[in-house]
Amino acid sequence: QLQLQESGPGLVKPSETLSLTCDVSGDSISTGSHYWGWIRQPPGKGLEWIGSMHYSGTTYYNPSLKSRLSISLDTSKNQLSLKLSSVTAADTAVYYCARHAQSWGYYYMDVWGKGTTVTVSS
Amino acid sequence: SYVLTQPPSVSVAPGQTATITCGGNKIGREGVNWYQQKPGQAPVLVVYDDNDRPSGIPERFSGSNSDNTATLTINRVEAGDEADYFCQVWDGRSDLGVFGTGTRVSVL
Numbered sequence: 001q002l003q004l005q006e007s008g009p010g011l012v013k014p015s016e017t018l019s020l021t022c023d024v025s026g027d028s029i030s031t032g033s034h035y036w037g038w039i040r041q042p043p044g045k046g047l048e049w050i051g052s053m054h055y056s057g058t059t060y061y062n063p064s065l066k067s068r069l070s071i072s073l074d075t076s077k078n079q080l081s082l083k084l085s086s087v088t089a090a091d092t093a094v095y096y097c098a099r100h101a102q103s104w105g106y107y108y109m110d111v112w113g114k115g116t117t118v119t120v121s122s
Numbered sequence: 123s124y125v126l127t128q129p130p131s132v133s134v135a136p137g138q139t140a141t142i143t144c145g146g147n148k149i150g151r152e153g154v155n156w157y158q159q160k161p162g163q164a165p166v167l168v169v170y171d172d173n174d175r176p177s178g179i180p181e182r183f184s185g186s187n188s189d190n191t192a193t194l195t196i197n198r199v200e201a202g203d204e205a206d207y208f209c210q211v212w213d214g215r216s217d218l219g220v221f222g223t224g225t226r227v228s229v230l
Binding site for chain 1: 165
């Protein structure tokens with residue numbers, strides 16, 4: 001059974017870099033057509049898609065975050081990572097990793113991790 | 123960027139039908155996906171590609187999509203269906219995922 005588990009610091013200072021990892025079990029991130037990515041949800045608000053990556057190296061980023069964002073895959077650890085630089089309070093959110101499945105060229109998130117809460121505060 | 127608009131809330135009595143809309147410019151041309159999120163939990167995919175259900179999702183959940191509106195329908199609503207629901211499309215022109223604003227379904 002596919003499972004995703006996010007981890008990382010729960011508290012990040014403003015202007016620093018937020019770093020999260022997502023451990024994947026039950027599927028290999030280095031095979032198939034799936035992409036692997038991140039979504040976040042600020043407190044009391046809706047979902048925001050952050051970005052996704054395929055093991056071939058193809059990466060899609062939300063343009064609003066692109067200048068501060070890096071997503072990578074570590075196939076040896078079966079793990080994906082997120083780095084978001086120069087964070088502010090607006091980056092406070094629950095961060096989810098999710099597998100992206102494809103249908104007719106469109107992507108949807110078919111399996112999600114439980115999420116990890118990140119607060120940006122000094 | 124592509125914008126998806128949903129009503130903030132929908133109320134429905136148990137056993138009745140809940141209808142949640144998702145408006146977007148020519149959304150009928152896109153594949154629409156729907157997620158259910160209960161308080162304190164991660165979202166769960168309930169409909170993908172307009173009207174396909176993942177395994178384990180009851181047949182009571184169905185979707186449709188035409189012109190500028192996609193719709194998620196929940197038949198014979200149960201108390202356990204009370205949750206936030208989000209629509210989502212993949213904007214192929216910009217290669218990014220887009221979520222709707224979300225709808226809270228309350229079961230009276």
